[in-house]
Structure formats: C-alpha cells, structure tokens
Amino acid sequence: MPDPISRRRFLSRIGAGAALLASGLPRVALAAGLTLDDIKKAGVLRIGCEATYPPLTYRDNSGALVGYDVDLAGAFCKALGVKAEFIDTVWSGVIPSLYTKKFDLIMSSLSYTAEREKKVAFSIPYVEASQALLIRAADQKTLTGIAAMNGRGLGIKLGSPGQTLEPKLDAQLKAAGGAGFKEVKTFDDHPAAYMALAESKVDGVLNTLPTLALVLKNAPGKYAIVKGVGADNWAGIAARTEDTALIGFIDQQLRTFKQDGTLHALQQKWFGFDMNLPDAIPVLS
Amino acid sequence: MSSLPNLDAARAATASQLPLAASPLLEVERLHKRFGEQVIFKSVSLQVAHGETVVLIGPSGSGKTTLLRCINFLETPDGGAIRLDGQRIGVDDNGRALSEVQLTQQRRRFGFVFQRFNLFAHLSALDNVAAGPQRVLGLSREAARERARLALDKVHMQQHTLKRPSQLSGGQQQRVAIARALAMEPELILFDEPTSALDPELVNEVLDVMRDLAAARMTMVVVTHEMSFARQVAHRVVFMDSGAIVEQGTPAEVFGRPREERTRRFLQHLHT
C-alpha cells in the first residue's frame, strides 16, 4: 500500500496532468483563418493524407511515410520554415476532419469534383488524376474499353472520385443499350479493392492513372490498365475555405516550383513522366 | 402385476421374521478409498443379506457416506470389490473398469436416495419418477407414467403428481425421491442421510415410508443419525469411525451392550 501522498504533491500532479492534456488539445484558429505567422509560430504544418496511396503518400519498408506529396510538402514547408506533419486519416471522412481542425491541409490526390469545390478551398492542380480502370491481366484481351465492363462487377473506394464517376459510367453503359454494371462494391481503401479484383470478386477498379501505373509496376504481370474512362482531371491541395492566406501561399509555391524545375524533378522521380498541370482550378458541374 | 413391494400387506410383518437367503445380496470386500493424499477408508468389508436393513452410524468424517457412494460407483473405489448378487460391480473379471454402458446398466440395480433429494427441478413429481423408466428402461411415456403413479401412491404422494419440486415441502420431495428410486425396481436401495436436511416435523413422514419398505423386505443400507429409526427398523447396526467398522450387531446389541469404548463414547454424545 503506497504512502498517502501529500495534498501539495497531489495538486501538483493534477496540475501537471492538466498541462499535459492542454498541450494536446487542438489549437483554436482565429475566425478570420490561419495566417502564415500562426503556422510559423506553431512550427509545424499539419496535413491530412491517406497512407495507403502510393506513389503520393505511402509507407516504405521501414514504416516511414514517403511519396510525391511528402517530398512536395517538404519543399513548401521549407520555404515557410516549418516542419510537415502528415496525419493518416480515414479517406471517406477527410473533409469533415479538415473542418474539425484535425489538420489544416489535405493532400493524397484530392481530385476536383463539383461537390468538393463547394466545400473546400482548392489550390491549383498539383498532380494528374484522370480516372482509369484496373483489370486483371488475364482480361486484357476482352476488356478493351469501359464499354466492355457492361454486366461486370466494379470496385470503387468509398468517397473517391471513382464513386462520383460510377453512376455516369453506368448511365453511359445503359445508354449504349446494355444493362450497366452487374454490381458495384465499395471498399474503405484501394488495397482492399485490388485484393477483391485479384480474387475475382470484382472485374475492374477505378482509380487515378498515376496511382494505377504504380500498381502495375509493383505487381508485374498481374494487372492491366484501361484508359479513356473519364474526362481529364487533376487533384489539388485543399484547405478550409476561410484559410485564404494558406491557399494563396500554396498556389504561389506551386507556380514557383513549376518554373524552377522542382515539380519536374519530383514527377520524374515518382511517376516517371512529366505531368500537364493547368494553371487554374478546373470548373466542374 | 406390479413388482413394487406390497407395503400394505407387509406392514403386519415384524422385522425380526427375516428369512435368510443362502448368500448375501451385497458384498463389500476390503474396499479402499482415498481422495488425493487423504485416506477415507482402508480395507472395509461388509455384507448385506437379502431383505436386510442395515443402518450405518458414526461421527461425521467416518467415511460412511463415501462408503455408500462407492457401492453404486458414484465414487470409484481405489481397491477392493463390490458384488451385487455375486456379480462384480464397476469392473470386469480382469479388473478393468467397465464401459459407460455397462456401468450405467449395473447402476439401475441400485436405488439411491440423497440427503438433498436432488429431484429434477424442471420436471413435475410424476415426470421425475417416470424419467428413469422412460429414458433408461425404455418404457413408453404412458407406461412410464403409470408406473410412476403407482410408485407415488406407495409413498402417499398421489395428490401431488403434477407439482414441481419447488412447490413441495422437503419431506414431500424426499418421498418423491424414494418413489423415483422405487420405480426402477432396484434390488437394493441406498439412503444417504435421508432426513438430515429436513425440518424436524417433516422427518417422520419420510421415516414412515422407509419403515414400510423395510417391512416389505426391501434390502436397504441407510446412513443416518436417526437412532430411533435404527433401533426400531434396522436388522443390523454398523458403527463406523475414522474409516473403519468398529463394531456391528443387532440394535439391541449395539445400543444396549456396546463392546467397544469408541462406540460407547459416540452413543454417549448422542444423549447429551
């Protein structure tokens, strides 16, 4: 039985506990939005990501987070003089999490959609994100275009642009006289969808082209890609609508990086090709 | 046609008129029993004749109850033999334990009445008594229930056949338990302190039934503290202490002229 602690020590322990707790509490941002000074003072820029999304954000063999986004974020955080802190998050809730201030930016290829553009403040495009279809290598001869997916099963990720695109594709198939997709299965993340594809539970998985290119590279001979699935699209970096200073800074940095070759180097490193990034946010309906 | 003991006619017979059969019905031969390190009894022998009522008395811890439970193999003895009507119980001729089927078949030949009655809580009195005939002897439900009614009649419980054990008094429950044993038509009935858990005013109704059974020549081995019952009904009284039979004889001999000091001391305690 431990000695009864003195009242003074007890109170000091409570005080220490409270201070510890307070240090973990989220900072309350000013109503007018974050200023760059706020970020500099905090010393860190918190970025929401999905750590199972190669080659933008994913874990290497040592468990460290690496990818195109990690390098890019490192670059503009250096310009700001702060550290980048990536926060792995459930993708289907990433925008609500932005607004509950779990982080201040979203990366991991948040594609432009009409709904998202209403909800967040996007930067100019930083990566290509056109949708493509991943299929089993054995099906390459038969599944040559999206039309061939008529009567087949489709796998998509919850909350992804693929999910927004799916009804349009289905309508397309039906308009061409077919029955549409046989079934659509939604998964919490892409790896689960790829597993389902490999086990023939679905016949195709929608995702952005650069990401699928990496899947092909990592699992040679297992899969194939069908292009021409949707319109050209890109992804932007997102912030809360009130954080105009922050997004302004990001846009400025992206333009600088386009000019000075930083983006070119990163794209070559992570994708193996240069991307065509427009200078303005695409307007979607 | 029922082979249940005809208690009404037998009430007139006196206990002393006991026709002795040539060989004993039950033979307990040099029985050993221990629980782990503790020896309960070592080399106990006992014989019970057909139609005899043997009462086992002695202080608690003497091993009486364990001995009783060894007879129908509710406990497994560690040495020695039990024979019922010449047949070895619990083990085959080579000394190996019997299969479950064989052992349970042998158990049917014994009736056992527990101190705590142990009636099946979810069944009516009637079904309690019919369970054995139906499930074990394979009688049809109706035939089993008929037999049960007759057995309950013998213990004067015919008014309560549909009651659950929880609706019966202790004495009534114990009488149903006796009927349950009787319905299996056992060759002998073992009683383990049948009235110890009863309120004093309920003891007699059970003892009366047991008296009737004894008078009808049912072979009985009874462990009890009810000395008046032993005096009046037993053919033989066996005094056990610390795992050994100290002395045995007629009630008159054991209660009136005990030979051993330990017996005397035990009997003295009862009177104080």
Place this chain on the structure above:
Amino acid sequence: MDWSVIKLAVPILGVGLLATLKVCFAAIFFGMLLGVVLGFGALSRLRAVRFAVLAYVDFVRGTPLLVQIFLVYFALPVIGVNFDEYWAGVTALSLNAAGFICEIMRSGMQSIDRGQIEAAQSIGMRHRQVVLHVLFPQAWRRIVPPLTNELISLVKGSAMLSAISVYELTHAGQEIIATYFAPFEIFLMIALYYYALISLLAWLSRYLERRLPQY
C-alpha cells in the same frame, strides 16, 4: 443541424438497416445452431472432442472480429473458398458468435448443481442422457441473459462488415457522408437506428426471461 441531409438519409439508412437485419438474422440462426452443437461438444465424454471445441473457442475469443471477417473474405479464397461479401459476412459473424454461444452453454450447463447429475446417474442415465434430459432443459433460463448479450454484440459487430463492402447500415451512412459531408448528423442517425434495433432485442430477451420458468 443539416435537416435536408437528414431527410434524405432516412430512406437510404432504412435500406441499410434492412440489409443489416438480413445479415444478422442469418448469422444468428447459423451461429446459434453451431453454438449449441459446440456447447454439447464441450461437455463430451471424449477428450479429443472437448479439446477440439476448446481450441476453436479459444481462437474465436482470442482474435478480433474484424480480423476474422478479413480472414473469411480475403484469406479463404487463397485455399479455394471464395464467398461473396454477404456470405463472407454471415459466415464470419456466425463462426464468431458460435464460439461465444458455446461458452455460454457450457458454463450454463456446468453451473447446474452437481446433485442433479448424480441423481440422474443413480437411476442409470448415461452421460449424454444426463446432458440432454437434465442439464440442458435446466440451463435454458440461465443462458438467456448472456445469450442476448452475445446477440447484441453480433448486431453491433455487423457494422464491421462495411470493411468488406457489405452494404449494411454503417456502410450506407458512410456513403452519404462521403457525398454530403455531414458526419455529425449521419453518424447520430446511424447510432439511433442501431439503438432502436438493439433495444428491440433487449426487450425480447426480458420478455423471454419472464416467460421461462425459474428453477
């Protein structure tokens, strides 16, 4: 409170709830069937049977339900057993529930007073007769409360089936949130739907308990 999203969500979540009910009914049925069989197995005279049952229960209790769901859906196909997500979900939930129900039955029957067993033995009943005619009928009433708890756990566990793309209540809600960005309202509604379902189960259980005779 975004009332327009709530209005929109009510029927969609209703469909999700129906799907949850479908999965849970099937899982409860198979789970109880297997659980009762295993419960008797846990009381078998044969040591090998008891050991096998105990090992099964140990595994089910020692691994998270989500992992068991993934095992059934993603790992079994590797050895040739390929369920679609509905049956994978039902199988995983059933196998999980059966383990716990087995334990509930075993401990229920073993908690019956030993005197009941001895009385049955003394009239010559075999072990399986003792279990079937004496222990099992008396264990029923004791089993109902923990059994209900297990069934409630099963219903709550069905929420995890969203991870293998089963379109049940939670998954339906997640899809609405992904499109309309209203997590507070939707998750609150989902919680209410589950609460209503489980309250029904709990009421049913109390009703059964009252009706079953007390031994």
